Amino acid sequence: MDKFLQAAIDEAKKGIDEGGIPIGSVLVIDDKIVGRGHNRRVQNGSAVLHAEMDCLENAGRIKASDYKRATLYSTLSPCDMCSGAVLLYGIPNVVIGENKTFKGPEEYVKSRGVNVKVMDNQECINLMGTFIKNNPELWNEDIGV
Amino acid sequence: MDKFLQAAIDEAKKGIDEGGIPIGSVLVIDDKIVGRGHNRRVQNGSAVLHAEMDCLENAGRIKASDYKRATLYSTLSPCDMCSGAVLLYGIPNVVIGENKTFKGPEEYVKSRGVNVKVMDNQECINLMGTFIKNNPELWNEDIGV
Numbered sequence: 001m002d003k004f005l006q007a008a009i010d011e012a013k014k015g016i017d018e019g020g021i022p023i024g025s026v027l028v029i030d031d032k033i034v035g036r037g038h039n040r041r042v043q044n045g046s047a048v049l050h051a052e053m054d055c056l057e058n059a060g061r062i063k064a065s066d067y068k069r070a071t072l073y074s075t076l077s078p079c080d081m082c083s084g085a086v087l088l089y090g091i092p093n094v095v096i097g098e099n100k101t102f103k104g105p106e107e108y109v110k111s112r113g114v115n116v117k118v119m120d121n122q123e124c125i126n127l128m129g130t131f132i133k134n135n136p137e138l139w140n141e142d143i144g145v
Numbered sequence: 146m147d148k149f150l151q152a153a154i155d156e157a158k159k160g161i162d163e164g165g166i167p168i169g170s171v172l173v174i175d176d177k178i179v180g181r182g183h184n185r186r187v188q189n190g191s192a193v194l195h196a197e198m199d200c201l202e203n204a205g206r207i208k209a210s211d212y213k214r215a216t217l218y219s220t221l222s223p224c225d226m227c228s229g230a231v232l233l234y235g236i237p238n239v240v241i242g243e244n245k246t247f248k249g250p251e252e253y254v255k256s257r258g259v260n261v262k263v264m265d266n267q268e269c270i271n272l273m274g275t276f277i278k279n280n281p282e283l284w285n286e287d288i289g290v
Contacts, residue, residue: 041206048193048202048230057193061186064289084229085193089289108253144209144234 035059097124180204
């Protein structure tokens with residue numbers, strides 16, 4: 001098991017424990033986690049703090065040259081907003097736990113030069129599958145549906 | 146002068162008064178402003194609160210059906226991240242103060258069905274032109290360069 005994807009899953013589980021949406025993310029530079037986050041829609045009443053955004057926010061202000069060596073891990077395929085953040089900062093690598101329960105604009109992100117790796121992790125699939133089944137309205141709100 | 150673009154410019158000026166980056170945004174639904182925001186990189190040490198994101202965050206959790214009637218105003222052409230937020234929530238209209246000092250992925254946003262209107266507002270151009278000239282490093286950090 002990839003230790004960084006595991007750290008993202010741990011973040012997703014923190015989200016569940018807080019009554020939130022179970023998506024987690026970590027930002028890795030030079031083999032070190034420099035930011036961790038999870039979806040804060042429920043906890044903060046937030047419209048913008050998806051897991052990846054919360055992770056980038058918690059990582060703080062980072063130099064462009066450091067983003068250019070980074071990998072963003074997320075338990076779920078990043079949506080348009082989070083994919084856009086990857087493109088804004090020129091993050092070259094994205095590792096995705098799963099894209100079976102939701103798939104963001106992966107092809108577009110790849111077309112902009114980002115290396116996208118999908119892990120098809122069963123734990124990630126189970127986390128989201130169960131959550132979506134039990135909370136369809138909350139999930140739809142999170143993805144603007 | 147469009148009253149909503151003026152409200153976005155007022156937000157940008159609040160940013161200057163706080164020592165921040167002068168970009169402002171408002172979200173309008175049914176001819177009413179439901180959220181206002183400005184760039185918070187300096188003020189909050191934020192990597193994700195561009196003006197449009199701050200505006201969406203301040204607007205709070207909104208139903209998908211309400212976003213579908215919204216217009217997002219920004220004093221500056223939205224970057225990849227902020228454009229992605231527009232796409233995530235299916236906001237159908239974006240009004241941009243200017244795109245001379247920075248231009249985000251307007252063509253891509255249009256290709257996804259969003260109506261994009263650029264106002265070529267001289268006050269917006271002057272605000273950003275002066276800021277970028279005096280703070281090139283801070284500006285580059287904000288756009289990941």
